[in-house]
């Protein structure tokens with residue numbers, strides 16, 4: 143694996159200062175920083191071959207379209223999907239889940255049907271289902287979590303029934319870091335022919351995702367959380383579902399024939415890509431995936447595990463600090479609270495020391511409610527972070543404690 | 548002191564510090580002087596929406612002047628509220644409505660609070676002005 147200094151040099155923002163202090167970026171769960179190759183790839187689109195995709199007969203349009211379709215193929219191979227037709231670009235995880243919730247709901251859901259989510263979901267994997275359930279008269283069921291922040295599989299098995307139409311769960315909790323037992327969840331659902339959606343927003347950047355092995359029916363993620371640009375996301379769906387589901391947006395490019403009497407839709411994946419897509423971001427995402435592959439996904443997983451263990455050990459020694467989410471299987475995200483100090487105060491002071499963390503409910507209020515808290519401080523690390531930075535955080539927390547004592 | 552004088556004093560007090568940490572220490576100290584709200588008003592009716600931390604604000608109008616008590620669950624926020632109250636308390640409704648709060652910008656609080664946080668600050672100011680308008684309306 144590349145040396146850490148070399149890796150950090152790939153990310154120009156990591157060498158900047160904030161308030162005169164070296165930046166310690168521990169908000170990778172919210173969004174990741176971008177390596178030069180991604181910045182260059184996007185720059186290159188606009189500088190040398192920008193043209194709207196799938197539209198023109200001219201040189202630039204052809205070149206953009208080709209780069210965009212290559213990006214799709216890159217995503218397909220990165221997640222090991224069967225066919226490129228199964229890879230739809232969207233605006234992000236939120237866009238993908240809203241799209242699926244709408245289309246799946248239109249096609250398959252009727253009154254009394256049930257959708258199963260977990261208590262660990264991000265609001266992006268709750269609200270679209272609530273909207274759909276309201277429209278279709280369906281019901282949401284929630285898999286509870288235990289004190290370690292793990293989903294309770296035995297409770298999950300009890301929720302599955304002949305009324306279940308879909309299970310939609312996250313690969314890893316953005317609020318606590320817990321990695322979910324996807325194999326068990328998917329196998330149980332499939333045993334009664336229920337499809338499963340996996341929200342990969344906090345999963346794909348932390349290790350290998352092999353959809354042939356995972357065998358989920360839908361998989362979604364955001365480009366900006368895997369070192370790619372903002373404004374691009376992926377909706378993977380097995381062809382058997384996508385071909386039956388209606389589009390969730392209408393417009394240009396997604397149609398086959400349009401008359402005022404009736405419109406027939408384009409083939410997959412274009413049926414789901416109405417209007418001008420964010421093709422420069424898709425091309426940037428492809429470059430990000432190449433970058434991740436060049437570092438090596440197993441290397442990333444190993445390094446992040448090391449960082450997680452070190453950070454957990456270091457923070458655990460701080461008196462009055464409680465870590466929420468103590469599963470054996472976690473991504474490199476640590477959510478914590480310091481006794482008698484509001485997370486907002488902690489975050490504000492850490493910020494002034496150059497340390498970027500997230501504070502609050504992390505768009506996962508049901509998780510906070512489960513623990514009876516109104517928020518946490520979250521340090522979400524990734525492979526470009528260092529043990530020195532973790533020490534800086536630990537020192538920062540001690541400083542916070544002394545200021546608010 | 549006029550509203551302007553109080554604001555100028557605050558600006559001067561903060562200008563003594565270059566370092567952000569010192570400014571925050573000052574805010575923390577100021578928070579300790581906050582005229583704290585009676586616990587019975589720490590209820591939803593007096594909770595200000597739009598802040599990352601919770602802020603309760605309670606106005607009392609004696610027919611001439613409005614005074615405020617408040618509290619927050621976060622200490623830095625309590626400091627910010629204390630500053631606002633220093634400027635705005637024991638003023639007539641008309642004064643409060645007309646106030647231009649330039650000190651927030653001058654001490655660098657606005658730039659250094661993210662939009663959601665600074666919205667919190669703005670919500671507090673807005674709420675103070677809304678109370679003033681309500682009391683004025685009652686008067687007329």
Ligand SMILES: Cc1ncc(COP(=O)(O)O)c(C=O)c1O
Pocket residue numbers: 171172234235236237264266267312314315316341343344364505
């Ligand atoms: C688990 C999870 N799902 C969904 C989302 C939403 O992602 P986006 O805002 O990129 O659509 C996030 C982002 O924080 C997340 O962590």
